[in-house]
Amino acid sequence: MAPTPQSTLAVLSASITGKENNPGEGVSVLVFFVNGKKVVDETPDPGMTLLTYLRLKLRLCGTKLGCGEGGCGACTVMVSKYDRFKQATVHLSVNACLAPVVSMHGLAVTTVEGIGNAKQRLHSVQQRLANSHGSQCGFCTPGIVMSMYTLLRNNPLPSMKEMETYFQGNLCRCTGYRPILEGFRTFTEEWAKYGKRSSMEGCGRKGGCCKEKGNAGGCDLTEEDDSQELFQTSEFVPYDASQEPLFPPELIASAKLDEQFLTFRGKNMTWYRPVSTYQLLNLKQMYPEAKIVVGNTELGVEVKFKHCEYPVYINPSLVPDLTAIKIETDGVVFGAGVTLSEIEETCFQVIKNIPEENSRIFQQIVEILQWFAGKQIRNVAAVGGNIMTGSPISDLNPIFMASKCTLRIASISEDKQVFFDENFYTGYRKNIVGPSEILVSIKVPFTKENQFFFAYKQARRRDDDIAIVNGAFSVTLKNEGTDHVISSIQMAFGGMGPTTLLAVKSSLHLQGQKFNDNIVELACDALKNELSLTPNAPGAMIRYRQSLVLSFFFKTFLAIRKQLGYDLANENSAVEVFEKEPLHSHQLFEVKNDAATVGALGKPLKHKAADHQVAGTAQYTDDMPHIEGELYAGLVLSSKAHAEILSIDTSTALAVPGVVEWVDSTDLKERNEFALAIAKDELVFANQFVHCYRMVIGVILAQDQETAQKAARLVKVEYKDLPAIITIEDAIKENSFHEVPNAGITDGDVESVFKSATNIVEGEMRTGAQEQFYLETQACIAIPKIENDEIQIWSSTQNPTLTQNTVAAVLGIPANRVSVHVKRMGGGFGGKESRSVPLAAAVAVAANKVSRPVRIMLDRDEDMLISGFRNPFYGKYKVAFDDNGKVLALDLLLYANAGWTLDLTFSIVERAMFHSDNSYKVPNLRVRGFCCKTNLTSNTAFRGFGGPQGLMIAETWIEKIAKTLDIPAEDIRERNLYEEGMTTHFNQKLINCTLKKCWEECKTLSRFSERQKEIEKINSCNRWKKRGMSMVPVKFGIAFTALHMNQAGALVNIYQDGSVLISHGGTEMGQGLHTKMIQVASQALNIDHNKIHIAETATDKVPNTSPTAASAGSDLNGMAVLEACMTIKKRLEPFISSNPSGTWEDWVKSAYFSRVSLSSTGFHATPDIGYDFKTNSGNAFNYFTYGVCCSEVEVDCLTGDHQVISTQIVMDLGESINPAIDIGQVEGAFVQGYGLFMMEQILHTPTGVLLTRGPGAYKIPSFNDIPGVFNVALLRGASNPRAVYSSKAVGEPPLFLAASVFFAVKNAIAFARAESGAPPYFELDAPATAERIRMACEDKFTSLVPQLPPSGSFTPWSIQT
Ligand SMILES: Cc1cc2nc3c(=O)[nH]c(=O)nc-3n(C[C@H](O)[C@H](O)[C@H](O)COP(=O)(O)OP(=O)(O)OC[C@H]3O[C@@H](n4cnc5c(N)ncnc54)[C@H](O)[C@@H]3O)c2cc1C
Ligand code: FES
C-alpha cells in the first residue's frame, strides 16, 4: 500500500518575522559561554570547530586533538543547554573536534580547565583519576575526565553500566583502562552499596574467590596481600553535586539566543540557522547545494579528511518539524534532526509503555544503538544524517528498511511520504531526495501480532565501530494447522553492496513457507545467491561477509523459535548475547618501604604529572604558546608508492594568501641524506624518486595550519610510475632485502638432529603490522636563533640525541648549536624513537630557510601514513621433538617487512631472533632473519621491538607439537620451560630464572586445571558458543642489543633551599620514568620525594642520551641518577655527622656555605654485556624479565566475535620501584598486545596505498575489550642484582602475554571444529580478527559460501603486507 501524500505546505509551520529572519541577509554575533565566561564573537568562522576555537582563540589547550574524526574522545567537552520545555539543563558530552563553533550559540561549554585545577583544587573526578593511576601519558585524560564529569552532572550516582556507556567514545592507549574504571567505580551506585568489592564477591574471580572457599582452590592470597591497595579511597575528595557551577543564568533568563535566525559568514562558507520549516525549505530552494547540518559527524569528516568544500550549511536545530518526536497510535514519528540519544531515550519509553509484542522494532533500535558510535557522537548525530548519508554500512537503515518505515520529504512546493524501501537509494550514497528537498521525518511503526523483529551488527570492535555486516529481519507468521507459516518477511542488510540492501527476491522465495528447520536451508540458499559479492568487492572479507548473512538468518530463526516457546537445547547459545559484567580486578604486590619511611622507593606513588594531566594543564609540544612570526608546515606527500618525479609545480600553492615559502630537497643538496641507524638511507625530502606512498616531497610554510595544508594540496607533482614491491612475499620473490650485518644465530647441530628425529613438523605464521596510535601525534617546533646558527627544537620524541645529531647534520652545523627539548609525550611506544626524527629534520630545515619558528603537529591520517608501523613478520619453521614433546631442534626463517628504508628493522629482526625460543630450551637452534625492502613507509619500533613477533612464532610451533602429539599445549610448554642455569641459543646463562615460579603461581591463581574441566563441560552443552583457555610464558631480554646504547647520564642539582632538580637522559611518555627517577633519588638522598623535581629532558643538560626504549629507561637512567645522588650524599656526609639532628635543608645550607658542590653528574654503562654474532658469545642481555599469563575466552562461532572472560598475569618485576606504575605498565602492555594479536589490522591496497588511516578504520582496544576479570600479581620474593635497587624492566615484556588470548581463542575454535568434524589442525594468523575466527570455525554455513577464485586470478580490494 502506498503512503498517503499529505497536503503540501499547509502542514508545515511557516513564520518569518522581522528583517533579521530574511534568509541571506544580515550577520549574527556568536554568543556562548565557556567555563562560565561569556564569549562574544562578531566574526566567527563557521568553518572552525569548537576544538580549534578553544585551543587557538581562547588558548584553552586542555582539550586535545587526537584524531579530528570523533574516534578517540581526547577532545571531549561538556555542552549544556537549557531545555525550556522541561525547564531543566541538559548536559551532553560532545566531540569538540567535530562540533562547529557556531553551533554553540546560546549554549554553555565546559572544558577540563573549567572544573578544577592542580594549583588550588582538583575536581573529585580529576583527583580520583590521578590518584587511581588512571593517567599515564595524560593525552586522553582530559577527554576521559569530561566524559565522567558529564555523566555525574546528569546522574550523580550512576551505575557501572552507565559509566561504561559514557566511555564508549574514549580511547586510551596507555593504561589498559583498568585503573580508570577502578578509580571511577567509586562514584557508582555499586560502590555506594558494596564498597570496595562493589558487586563482586571476594577477589572477583569468576566462579568465586578461592579465599572464600577457605583456600580450597589453592589460591594463596593472604589477608596481608589483600590490605595492599594501589590507591587510598580515604583520600578522595567527596563528590558534591550541589557545588557544581550553575548554568549561566543569562541563558535561562532570556530565550533570545535560542530563537534567533542566525547567519554566520566565513571565508569559504555561510551558516544559516532558520527557525521554521518554511525558512528551511526556502533556504534549500535558494541554495540547492546547501548541506543540512545537525551533528556534523559525517560532514565534519568529509570536510577535514576528504577535503570537500560546501559553501552553505543550514542547521535545522530550531525547526520544530525536524526536532519533534510524536508518538502516534501505530508508530513513532522522529523528526530528521532528532539525535540518536533522543531516539534511544524515546525507545526506552515506548518499550516501557506499550506491550512487548508491539515494541519489538524499538527494542532492536536500542540494542543496535548501544553499538552505534560513542556517546559523544550519539549526543549530536541525527537520524536524518544517517539516512541521508546513505552509508552502505549504516546501522539504522537496515532496521528502518526491514520495518517498512515511511519517510516524509518536503520542498517548498511539495510535501510527500515515501516508503523507505529498495527504491530509496539509487547508488552509493545517492538517494531519491532532490537538491531542493529535505528529509523532514521518519515514522517507525509498532510491530503487529505475530511479527518478530531482530537486528544484528558485526564489527571489528564491539564499541564504537562501523559495521562489517549488519542485518535486520522482520518476520510475520501465521498459523496453518500445527504449522507456523511465513506470511511476510523483510530482510535488510548493510555491508553487502553499495547501499543498504533489501533482499526482495529471497523474501518472496520464503513467503508462504513453513517456518521449520527446512527454512534455514531455503533461506541460506536464496540469500547466498541474492547477496553475492565479487572477489574484489570493496571492503574485502568476501566469504566472511557472505557467511555473516547466513549466520544472522540462522540466529533469527532460532530467536523466533525461542519466542515461540521451543526448547533450543544446545543451540540456545546462538541467540545468547555476550553478557559482560562490570570489571573485576585484583592486584597483588608487595610494598617494601612502609608509609613512615622517608625514601619513596617501592611505594605506589602516583605519576608526578598526574595532577596537571587531569587538570588539562600538562603541556605537550603543540600546547606551547605560539611564537612571534611562527609559521606552520604543510606536508606535500607523494601519491605513488614508487615513481620518478617528473615535475613539481608550486605556483598555485605559493599564490595562496598567507603562504610564505616552499622547501624541498633543493634546499639541502648533499645534506638531504642521513642515517637513523646503520644505513644512511633516509631522505629529508624525496629527491627525483618517491619510494613509498605518502613520502614527504616538501613543505609549504604558511601563517597557519589551515592555509599551509590547503596550499600543500595545491602543489602539483607529475610522476612516472615504477614497479612497486609491497608485501613480504613480493620481496622474497624479487629478492629485495636490505643489507644487514647479522643475519642469523646457530647453536648446536640442527641438521643432524633432523636426520635422526622421529617427529618433525613444519609450518608458518604471519603477524600483522600494528600502528603505535600514541594519542598525541608526532609534533615538533623548530626555533632558529639569531646568533651562531643556534636552533632549539621542541619535539615529541623518544630520542633527543638522534634528533640533535640529525638536525645538526642536515643543517651542516655542529651539534653544540642544536638543543633538543622534550617536556613530555602523549605516548610513544617506540613510534617516536626514530620516526620523529625525519619530521624534526624537515621542520628544522624549513625554519632555517626562513629564519622563523616553524611548527607542525601531524593530523592523525598523516601520522599513520608517514610514521610507519610495527613490522609485519612472516615465519617459516621446522621443528623436531621427542614423543614427550621435548623440543630437539628448530630451524627458523624470519622475514620482516622493513619498508623502503632500514630504520631500526635490523635490530628488530635481531631481537626477534633472540626471542625465537621464547621460554623454552631448544638444544639445537638455527634462525635466520631478513629485512624485506619494500615500497612502504618505513616500519619501525613498537613496544616489544620484534620480540612479540619472534615469541608468537615460537608459540605457534609449540601448539603444532601439541596438536601432533595430542598433548595439551600447556603440558608441552611446561616440559620445555627453561630452568635456572640453562643457556639460551645465544649462549646466555639464565641466572635468577623465575619462569617456573611464575608458571606455578599463575596456574594456581587462575585455577587452570579446574577451569579447563569447567570449560569442557560448558562447551559440551553449547553448540555455537565455545570457551577456550590458554597459558603462555614470556622471557624477555633487557638491554639494547646495540652495545653502545647501554649507557645513560644524569645531572642532579641541589639548590640552597634544599630543593633538588634532576635531569637525566630519559624522556617521559607516560611510563612514569620521571616519577621512578624521583623515587630513586628520594631513596638515595633519603628525602621526601616532594622536594625533587624533573622539568624536562634536554640535550644541553644531559648529552648523548640513548633513546628511551628497550624497556631500559629506568635501569639505565636510574643507575645514573643513583650515582649522581650518591656522589652528593657523600659530600654531605660530614655535615650530616656533625649535625645528626639537623634537617636536609640544614645540611645543604652548611655544605653551600662550606663551598661544597651541590651538583653532580652520574653516568652508567651496563657492565658485562656485549654479544658477538660471529662467535655466538657474550651476553646479549643484562638480564631477563619473566611472566606468565592465563586467559579464558568465549567465542561466538557464528560471527567470530569473542570476549575475554578472565586474565591472570604473574610478572617477576624484581623489587618494584613503584608497583602502581609497574602494574599500569603490565596492564597497558597487555591490552596493546591484545590489539596486536586480536584486533588491529593494517590494510593496504595491492598498490601500496594505506587504507586504515584513523580510528574510524583502524581499531585499537577500547574500554569494553579488556578482560572481565583482570588480575595482575607481581611475583614475591624476587630480586634482581643487575638493576637499580633490585628492580626489573617492565615496559615491553608483558605485551606478549596477550598471546594467551590468541591461543585461548584457538583453543575455543578447536572445540567448535571438533563438533563440526573439521580437521583438528588449522593455521591462524595474527591478528585473529572476527573474520579469521569465524572462518576457522568451519560449519554448515561456511561450507555454503562459495570459495574465492585462486589468488592471483583477481585483484583483491585490500592486502596485508
Ligand atoms: C566516530 C564516528 C562513529 C560513527 N559510528 C557510526 C556507527 O556506528 N553506525 C553508523 O551507522 N554511523 C556511524 N557514524 C556516522 C554518522 O555519525 C551518522 O551517519 C550520523 O547519524 C550522521 O548524523 P549527523 O547529524 O551528524 O549528520 P551531518 O554530518 O550533520 O549530515 C550528514 C549528511 O546528511 C545530510 N542531511 C542531514 N539531515 C538532513 C535532512 N534532514 N535532509 C536532507 N539531508 C540531510 C547532510 O546534508 C549531510 O550530507 C559515525 C560517525 C563518526 C564520526
Ligand atoms: S580528537 Fe575528537 S574524537 Fe579524537
Ligand code: FES
Ligand atoms: S594515558 Fe591514556 S592515552 Fe596515554
